[in-house]
Every structure is written in C-alpha cells, then in structure tokens.
Amino acid sequence: MKIMIAGGGTGGHLFPGIAIAEAFLKREGGNEILFVGTDRGLEKRVLKELGYPLETLDIEGIKGRSWKSSIRAAFKIPGSMMQAYKIIKKYSPDIVIGVGGYASGPAVLTAHFMGIKTAVAEQNALPGVTNRILSKFVDRIFLSFPDRGKWFPEAKSVVTGNPIRASFAAAPEMFEKIEGKPFQILIFGGSQGAHAINMAVLAAAAELEGSREKLKFVHQTGEKDVREIRDAYKKLNMNAEVHPFIMDMAKAYREAELIICRAGATSVAEITALGKAAIFIPFPFAIHDHQTKNAEILVHAQAAIMIPEKDLTGRHLADTIEKLIAHPALIEDMSNKSKALGNFRAAEDVAEACIKMGHGVRLTY
Secondary structure (H helix, E strand, O other): OEEEEEOOOOHHHHHHHHHHHHHHHHHOOOOEEEEEEOOOOOHHHHHHHHOOOEEEOOOOOOOOOOHHHHHHHHHHHHHHHHHHHHHHHHHOOOEEEEOOOOOHHHHHHHHHHOOOEEEEEEOOOOOOHHHHHHOOOOOEEEEOOOOOOOOOOHHHEEEOOOOOOHHHHHOOOOOOOOOOOOEEEEEEOOOOOOHHHHHHHHHHHHHOOOOHHHEEEEEEOOOOOHHHHHHHHHHHOOOEEEEOOOOOHHHHHHHOOEEEEOOOHHHHHHHHHHOOEEEEOOOOOOHHHHHHHHHHHHHHOOOEEEOOHHHOOHHHHHHHHHHHHHOHHHHHHHHHHHHHOOOOOHHHHHHHHHHHHHOOOOOOO
C-alpha cells in the first residue's frame, strides 16, 4: 500500500505521524510512506534524518493570529489544495491520514474529493477546529481520548490512544536505580523549547541549594535559550546536560525519574507509555486551553502534578521537586498510575484499521 501522512509543524503532530509510519512499515515491508508538511515545520529537519520522503505545501495557520496574517493565510488555501492535488495525483496513495498541523487540512480534504480513503488522528482531549471540520468528510477518526464533548460522529470514531514511536515501545519500562546515582529530571517545553519553563527551572535550580548535589537535569531548551541555560547551570555548579533538541527522547525518558514539561498530547502519551511521574506546566495559550485538559486526565488519576504557568515560580517548582525527592514512594505511586494509563498499541491499531480500509474492508466498532 501507499500511505500519505499529512501534517506536522510541531512534535505533537509530527511524532504520532512517524509512529504510524513505523507501524505501517513493520506490518508489510512493501508499504510506502510519503509525508506532506510545510517548509517551516519540524518535519523538514526530523524526516530527513529518519529517511522519510517529504513534500511541502505553502500553507499557514489562521486561528490565533492577527487579522492581516489570517487573511493572508486564508488566501493560501486554494493554492495549497492545488499543490496537494498535484502531489496526490503523482503519488497515488491508497489512504491519506491527517495528523494535525497546517498541511493536514488541504491534503486530507483534497484526497477526499479525489475519492481516496481518508482518516484523521486527534491527539488532544479537546479537538482542534481543523479535525472537527475534517471529521465530516473522512472515513475514520482515531482518538487519543474518549470523545466526552461529542465533537465527532460516533459511527466513524474509535479510541486508539495516541500513537508513539517504536523506540518508546522498545525502551525498558523503568530505569534501574543505582545507589548513589543522582535523581535525574528531564525538562523540555516541546520541540521548540519553552522560555517560561526554561527560566522557571533556572530559578528553581538556584533555590535547590540543599538538594543540588542529589540531582541531574537533562534539559531540552530549544535553540534560542541554549547558551543562556548552559552558562547559568555552570555558574550554579549544577550537574546538567543541556541540548537545543534531543533526538533520542526514548533514552532521555528512560533514564529520567521525573519529567517537567508542557502537556501536549504526544508528551502525555509518551509519559504514560513509559510510566513516568510528571510535573505538567500546560501552555496557557494553547487553543481552547487543550493542554490543561490533557494534564487534568493524569492529575485526576494522581499520576502527575500540574502547575499552571500563572502560578509558576522558581520557589514553587523547587518546593514541588524537593517534596518528590523526599518521598520516593510518591514517585513510585505516580509512575504506576501513569503506566496504567499508557498504551503501546495505538500506532499498530491505527495502521491495521487503515490497511483494512485501503483494502475495502468495512470497519465496525
């Protein structure tokens, strides 16, 4: 089969797409994958390194921008659909799957009007506008969380969980604790970094004077803050690894005992799949505040702690870290409850359903 995966822009959209691609290739060696994204997204860098082909559309987001930018973006939609038509005509996919991001809408909608089987994967507990629109046209909707808001047609929807990459499935569930080894904390704010989290963690590190020798930070900062963060840790004599971007996140997760991060759906899926305790700091400007909704699912299950960004201070974060370090049983309990929410099979379930669709099998759930 030929599979086209459309979307990207951020890791939250791109990495589930990569997980789906891996599952397709694992099932049948003859399957072919083509990604469709944009020139500006994370996909251009990551897919090249992984060896996946990428075609791009000239498309921008509309929601949450100035009226001038929104008008400019709207005028690009017809052109992007023509670009999508040419790509689809040339590649001739059996199915097109949208994973969110700017390129998802034009590619999936064009494929539908060309008579090709289509699907979307919705990562968040509160779905985005694009997938709500596409849900009226696609053949199948794969959900990471139950559709409590009844956003999607029930007959076309199935809860699979959020697809995670094969490297996470292959990773050991827990990192072996060695006596005397520092308590390792993984910090990241998404694939582009998060300045507010970076600054709060630095402030917390300065407050952790009594615990600093017990800790090791592994910090993905994004490109903009990497030098400032690295220099600050050196001044604090902090045991820290600082990276603008971590390619092998499965290893970073595996070696961490605690995660501090945003609450994007992909991060939530990876954290629960590996059974990790987390401190979530949701992005406050996410559309419809969907990151808070994602985090609340784990908080209600006592698998994570959430600190809203408006309450985020170095002292508050340091107090939370020190409380967890002082109570290893609490970390273990959070990890176990996190693991109970995880799902390694999501990508395989999506691939299996799509292969059946491509072969004309009627799906019922």
